[in-house]
Amino acid sequence: MKHLVIHTHPNPRSFNHAIKDAFIDELKSNGHEVRLRDLYAIGLDPVLRASDFEAIMGGLVPDDVKTEQDHIRWADIITFIHPIWWSGLPALLKGYIDRVFSLGFAYSMDGHALKGLLHDKKVLILNTTGADRQTYEQSGMLAGITKTIDDGIYRFCAMEVIGHKYLYAVCCVTQEERLTMLAEVRAIAKTVSEK
Numbered sequence: 001m002k003h004l005v006i007h008t009h010p011n012p013r014s015f016n017h018a019i020k021d022a023f024i025d026e027l028k029s030n031g032h033e034v035r036l037r038d039l040y041a042i043g044l045d046p047v048l049r050a051s052d053f054e055a056i057m058g059g060l061v062p063d064d065v066k067t068e069q070d071h072i073r074w075a076d077i078i079t080f081i082h083p084i085w086w087s088g089l090p091a092l093l094k095g096y097i098d099r100v101f102s103l104g105f106a107y108s109m110d111g112h113a114l115k116g117l118l119h120d121k122k123v124l125i126l127n128t129t130g131a132d133r134q135t136y137e138q139s140g141m142l143a144g145i146t147k148t149i150d151d152g153i154y155r156f157c158a159m160e161v162i163g164h165k166y167l168y169a170v171c172c173v174t175q176e177e178r179l180t181m182l183a184e185v186r187a188i189a190k191t192v193s194e195k
């Protein structure tokens, strides 16, 4: 199976980095093809500009966007690994979505009817948080963030969300708990390998 991993964290010493490494290692040891797009490393311009709108209206796709769209076309399963920042996506990933999930590629518009176009893509989301699970559940934040990400972005584009895993309070847990989390990530990679 072809796996595209979209990783968004600037710090190579972050827990997200360790998650990404464990996840990819497990996929590869299960014989899968993996491509990694590390959004900070590739330096994708995250700003949707007037030139993007002009290109879309003219039926053109900017080269840097086309490169990312080709990676998505190639993949069977796309895994997004990132922290929750300000109750949503890190700005760089939001900008990636703004530019790469464009009209004509990720969705179409027929009059007032919007239609997702990425039917054949499965999505898995691995998120870390600063707050703990109880805070997330009781405040309604978990439901809100999950709806925005799963429905508002991926299902809107007709992608199949096969999992959305939150690793809570990673800043405040013990090393042992972190290792348990990484084992969970490996188990998810193994399960996803069988889909």
Ligand SMILES: Cc1cc2nc3c(=O)[nH]c(=O)nc-3n(C[C@H](O)[C@H](O)[C@H](O)COP(=O)(O)O)c2cc1C
Residues within 6 Å of the ligand: 009, 014, 015, 016, 017, 083, 084, 085, 086, 087, 088, 128, 129, 130, 131, 170, 171
């Ligand atoms: C700019 C910024 C915004 C953040 N906003 C939130 C937030 O809204 N909710 C939350 O639970 N944690 C928030 N955090 C904490 C991060 O989610 C947490 O530090 C991260 O998931 C830990 O993973 P890491 O070690 O890979 O960075 C924020 C952190 C930063 C730097």
